[in-house]
Amino acid sequence: MNRIVTLAQRPTGLVDQATTAVVEHAIPTCGPGEALIKVGMLSIDPTIRTWMNDAPGYLPPIQIGDVIRSSGAGVVVESQTDRYAVGDIVIGMTGWQDYVLATEENKFSVVPAGMGLDLATVMNVLGVTGLTAWFGMTDVGAISAGDVVVVSGAAGATGSAAGQIARARGASLVIGIAGGPEKCAQVVADYGFDYCLDYREPDLAKRIREVAPTGVDLYFDNVGGPVLDAVLSNIAMRGRIVLCGAIAQYNDPAAAAIYNHAMLIMRRASMTGFIILDYAARFLEAQMELAGLLLGGQLVHHEHIVDGLDNAPTALNLLFTGGNSGKTLVRVDGSVALS
Amino acid sequence: MNRIVTLAQRPTGLVDQATTAVVEHAIPTCGPGEALIKVGMLSIDPTIRTWMNDAPGYLPPIQIGDVIRSSGAGVVVESQTDRYAVGDIVIGMTGWQDYVLATEENKFSVVPAGMGLDLATVMNVLGVTGLTAWFGMTDVGAISAGDVVVVSGAAGATGSAAGQIARARGASLVIGIAGGPEKCAQVVADYGFDYCLDYREPDLAKRIREVAPTGVDLYFDNVGGPVLDAVLSNIAMRGRIVLCGAIAQYNDPAAAAIYNHAMLIMRRASMTGFIILDYAARFLEAQMELAGLLLGGQLVHHEHIVDGLDNAPTALNLLFTGGNSGKTLVRVDGSVALS
Numbered sequence: 030m031n032r033i034v035t036l037a038q039r040p041t042g043l044v045d046q047a048t049t050a051v052v053e054h055a056i057p058t059c060g061p062g063e064a065l066i067k068v069g070m071l072s073i074d075p076t077i078r079t080w081m082n083d084a085p086g087y088l089p090p091i092q093i094g095d096v097i098r099s100s101g102a103g104v105v106v107e108s109q110t111d112r113y114a115v116g117d118i119v120i121g122m123t124g125w126q127d128y129v130l131a132t133e134e135n136k137f138s139v140v141p142a143g144m145g146l147d148l149a150t151v152m153n154v155l156g157v158t159g160l161t162a163w164f165g166m167t168d169v170g171a172i173s174a175g176d177v178v179v180v181s182g183a184a185g186a187t188g189s190a191a192g193q194i195a196r197a198r199g200a201s202l203v204i205g206i207a208g209g210p211e212k213c214a215q216v217v218a219d220y221g222f223d224y225c226l227d228y229r230e231p232d233l234a235k236r237i238r239e240v241a242p243t244g245v246d247l248y249f250d251n252v253g254g255p256v257l258d259a260v261l262s263n264i265a266m267r268g269r270i271v272l273c274g275a276i277a278q279y280n281d282p283a284a285a286a287i288y289n290h291a292m293l294i295m296r297r298a299s300m301t302g303f304i305i306l307d308y309a310a311r312f313l314e315a316q317m318e319l320a321g322l323l324l325g326g327q328l329v330h331h332e333h334i335v336d337g338l339d340n341a342p343t344a345l346n347l348l349f350t351g352g353n354s355g356k357t358l359v360r361v362d363g364s365v366a367l368s
Numbered sequence: 369m370n371r372i373v374t375l376a377q378r379p380t381g382l383v384d385q386a387t388t389a390v391v392e393h394a395i396p397t398c399g400p401g402e403a404l405i406k407v408g409m410l411s412i413d414p415t416i417r418t419w420m421n422d423a424p425g426y427l428p429p430i431q432i433g434d435v436i437r438s439s440g441a442g443v444v445v446e447s448q449t450d451r452y453a454v455g456d457i458v459i460g461m462t463g464w465q466d467y468v469l470a471t472e473e474n475k476f477s478v479v480p481a482g483m484g485l486d487l488a489t490v491m492n493v494l495g496v497t498g499l500t501a502w503f504g505m506t507d508v509g510a511i512s513a514g515d516v517v518v519v520s521g522a523a524g525a526t527g528s529a530a531g532q533i534a535r536a537r538g539a540s541l542v543i544g545i546a547g548g549p550e551k552c553a554q555v556v557a558d559y560g561f562d563y564c565l566d567y568r569e570p571d572l573a574k575r576i577r578e579v580a581p582t583g584v585d586l587y588f589d590n591v592g593g594p595v596l597d598a599v600l601s602n603i604a605m606r607g608r609i610v611l612c613g614a615i616a617q618y619n620d621p622a623a624a625a626i627y628n629h630a631m632l633i634m635r636r637a638s639m640t641g642f643i644i645l646d647y648a649a650r651f652l653e654a655q656m657e658l659a660g661l662l663l664g665g666q667l668v669h670h671e672h673i674v675d676g677l678d679n680a681p682t683a684l685n686l687l688f689t690g691g692n693s694g695k696t697l698v699r700v701d702g703s704v705a706l707s
Contacts, residue, residue: 274633
């Protein structure tokens with residue numbers, strides 16, 4: 030049977046018992062041009078929470094009764110297409126379920142074998158997470174040598190990669206923002222940021238000013254809300270703010286308010302949003318540099334693996350409660366692995 | 369004597385009796401390399417209100433006891449420099465006073481004689497107001513043919529010019545936002561916008577959606593606050609928001625909140641602030657096109673002239689109470705005029 034985690038009810042805050050349901054269906058039948066994939070691992074991303082809302086977004090909301098949309102990795106167990114061979118490890122939109130069909134509409138990428146990397150690393154650094162950090166920093170943020178860079182969610186998978194990419198591209202100062210002293214210590218010790226500030230500081234704007242007295246040239250924003258406001262008040266002349274996410278408000282629309290947008294005028298600065306899907310045609314370019322950084326030891330990464338498809342909703346909540354560290358993945362089937 | 373309007377006390381909302389004081393000093397003495405200017409007309413701009421606050425800005429706050437900083441025009445009455453001849457009409461930072469010295473630090477531009485334009489028109493369309501509209505639309509906003517354009521403060525001097533520049537550059541739809549039915553009617557009838565919406569509409573976002581169902585490609589924002597939020601919720605894919613001012617909050621910091629910045633992510637859109645002073649080296653380029661539009665009848669403009677230096681504070685308030693229409697100027701000395 031195929032276990033499918035569906036959206037039972039739209040959540041208002043964190044996901045709870047009533048949000049999802051597990052239903053069992055027959056394993057889908059593989060038709061001509063299709064392949065059947067046994068799901069091995071799910072990528073747990075904050076954006077999944079936005080798809081649960083009935084609100085306009087970059088993709089349509091998940092409908093009630095539908096499988097929770099998610100990227101993930103799996104192994105091809107049956108194929109009626111030349112595109113995939115049985116045994117291939119593939120990455121794409123698996124959804125929260127045991128089996129998924131690769132179709133003309135839902136294509137997967139085959140992970141090259143023999144890379145010497147484990148699947149979790151590939152899903153983190155060479156997957157959507159690392160790609161988001163890379164395109165946000167280089168393309169949207171136009172990082173250049175000498176920049177003073179601030180990254181929020183710095184202990185998270187995307188943020189920790191973003192800061193290390195900034196460092197590799199010659200940032201003069203890399204400042205993280207994270208939740209609590211433990212995570213802040215990790216951001217400096219593990220990921221090599223120069224400083225890390227606790228976003229719960231009573232006067233975060235002042236703390237940023239102390240460590241970045243010349244202002245912030247590039248801010249990679251994962252969170253929105255008061256943290257974005259604190260950086261806005263410290264933005265440098267012609268500073269750039271890259272909007273990657275707004276995690277503070279995904280569960281709490283009231284946390285969306287920002288008050289300091291007029292600093293963009295005073296400092297001739299800009300704020301630009303992006304969605305990683307737009308860059309699909311350029312993924313390889315990013316993966317080359319990311320793999321290079323990995324092999325050169327310049328891209329420290331951690332994965333936080335939660336076991337069991339049933340625990341996917343709990344794993345999603347970790348992104349918002351701060352209970353995770355590094356990239357959150359759900360292991361659905363441990364036998365799916367890179368050789 | 370030289371009457372000088374000084375900052376007596378920082379205002380918290382609108383300027384009132386206690387905000388300014390009029391003091392009299394001797395007419396300044398013109399030294400070598402300097403020229404004495406008799407002030408004829410003041411340009412009343414929302415930014416003056418921001419300079420009265422003790423807050424970081426693109427220029428230092430006006431100090432208590434100092435003359436109110438302002439641009440304006442005057443006639444050279446005495447000169448000890450080859451840069452200005454007696455009788456020249458000049459534009460620059462006059463401040464709110466009867467006389468000012470042109471110095472090495474405070475330079476003025478000489479208005480060419482024989483242009484066939486009156487001083488008020490020059491100060492409006494070829495001055496900071498028209499220049500702000502032009503650089504905001506063309507350079508920051510990268511207007512291109514076919515764009516759906518929204519302009520707030522559309523009955524104002526900058527907004528009305530911005531909409532007409534968009535039209536001249538091939539915008540497919542030009543939508544104004546202004547305060548009240550009378551101004552909205554003027555925006556359509558006088559300035560040729562396709563639509564004008566009242567910002568007090570109970571559901572402005574919905575009204576924008578009705579007139580711009582494909583979304584807003586370019587928004588020229590003068591006001592910030594709820595109007596900016598309403599446009600954010602209608603921003604088109606890769607839309608651009610040009611931040612020219614945030615008039616809603618200059619007198620009321622609580623009006624600064626915006627809630628929809630995450631739409632910039634969903635729509636891969638950007639929001640960029642600018643300050644016209646940065647473009648000084650390119651003013652002539654803009655003035656050529658602006659003069660062309662003026663002469664071709666494509667740039668309708670109005671000036672709202674308030675008489676008397678003493679009334680400058682009242683004139684400034686008009687910008688925020690909606691009591692003005694077109695460019696607000698204060699006539700200090702009616703004999704100063706272009707030939």
